Amino acid sequence: xxxxxxxxxxxxxxxxxxxxxxxxxxxxxxxxxxxxxxxxxxxxxxxxxxxxxxxxxxxxxxxxxxxxxxxxxxxxxxxxxxxxxxxxxxxxxxxxxxxxxxxxxxxxxxxxxxxxxxxxxxxxxxxxxxxxxxxxxxxxxxxxxxxxxxxxxxxxxxxxxxxxxxxxxxxxxxxxxxxxxxxxxxxxxxxxxxxxxxxxxxxxxxxxxxxxxxxxxx
Numbered sequence: 030x031x032x033x034x035x036x037x038x039x040x041x042x043x044x045x046x047x048x049x050x051x052x053x054x055x056x057x058x059x060x061x062x063x064x065x066x067x068x069x070x071x072x073x074x075x076x077x078x079x080x081x082x083x084x085x086x087x088x089x090x091x092x093x094x095x096x097x098x099x100x101x102x103x104x105x106x107x108x109x110x111x112x113x114x115x116x117x118x119x120x121x122x123x124x125x126x127x128x129x130x131x132x133x134x135x136x137x138x139x140x141x142x143x144x145x146x147x148x149x150x151x152x153x154x155x156x157x158x159x160x161x162x163x164x165x166x167x168x169x170x171x172x173x174x175x176x177x178x179x180x181x182x183x184x185x186x187x188x189x190x191x192x193x194x195x196x197x198x199x200x201x202x203x204x205x206x207x208x209x210x211x212x213x214x215x216x217x218x219x220x221x222x223x224x225x226x227x228x229x230x231x232x233x234x235x236x237x238x239x240x241x242x243x244x245x246x247x
Contacts (some may be wrong), residue, residue, distance in 0.1 A: 044089045046245075047075070047077050047085065048085045050075040050077065051072070051074065051081075051085055052095060053075070054071045054074035054168070055071045055086075055095075056073060056137075056148075056174065058070050058071045058074060059092070059096065059135075059137030059140075060134070060135040060136060060137050060138075061067065062136060063095065063136040063137060063139070063140045063197070064089075064136075064137050064140040064141065064142070064145065064146045064148035064219035065145070066074065066137075067144060068089065070125035071092075076193065080183055084197065086145070089146075090147065090148075093146075093148060093149065094149050094151055094152060096137070097137070097138070097141050097148070097155065098152060098155045099153045100135060100140070100204065101137050101138070101152070101155035101156060101158075102155065103131055104131075104158075104159030104162065104163070105158070105162060106136055107123075107124055107131075108130060108159070108162035108163060108165065108166055109162075110124075110127070111123050111166045112169065113145065115148060117170040117172070117175055117176075118170055118173065118175035118176065118219075120166060120170065121167065121175070121176055122214060122215055124163060124166045125188075125211060126208075126211065128142075128189075129192050129207055129208075129211060132193060132194050132196050133200065133207055136196075136197065136200065139193050139196050139197060140193075140197075141156070142156070142189050143152055143189065143194070143197075160185065163182070163185060164182050164214065167182060174220055175220055176218060176220060177218055177219065177220045178220065178223075179223070179230075181216055181230040183230045183231055183233065183236060184230050185228075186236055188214060189211075190216075192207055192211065192214075195207050195210050209247075
């Protein structure tokens with residue numbers, strides 16, 4: 030007769046408190062300093078030992094899995110608001126403004142969107158879901174004739190990478206600088222001012238090659 034696996038024991042009350050404190054501290058530290066912030070700082074703010082931290086979250090990626098999907102779910106709300114806007118161009122620009130405002134508020138999320146560190150399949154799936162919804166916003170704006178017809182979804186990661194770097198480098202001295210940069214981009218995306226582009230959009234395999242090259246540990 031096969032032995033049945035014993036159900037996992039529920040965490041003691043003090044262990045639950047420690048885990049909750051670690052998660053709260055991780056959200057603060059990653060949000061302020063990015064996903065490569067020292068884990069020791071998380072333990073210090075949670076007022077637990079580094080050993081307790083590793084007992085609950087044996088890897089840095091375990092923190093990402095616990096925190097990032099919830100943050101990335103905000104993309105669904107932003108996309109839904111964009112699709113509900115009767116003006117497709119305003120919906121498109123509102124989506125981008127909402128996306129980059131989220132990234133500007135949270136350096137960890139900014140790093141995740143830029144793929145600065147390796148991410149788990151679960152977190153990547155949340156990212157992909159957000160981009161699928163963004164695709165609907167993009168197509169609606171293109172069909173309305175307000176977004177230039179040659180803008181492709183494969184161009185969106187380039188815009189995200191560029192803006193994430195602006196956000197990362199300017200937050201400490203000019204936290205609203207990304208809005209000026211985005212305005213320049215948006216003027217170039219209007220159909221009425223579009224001119225022929227010198228090169229086509231990158232192929233999927235080219236985008237994948239860049240992601241692999243720019244992700245530490247790949």
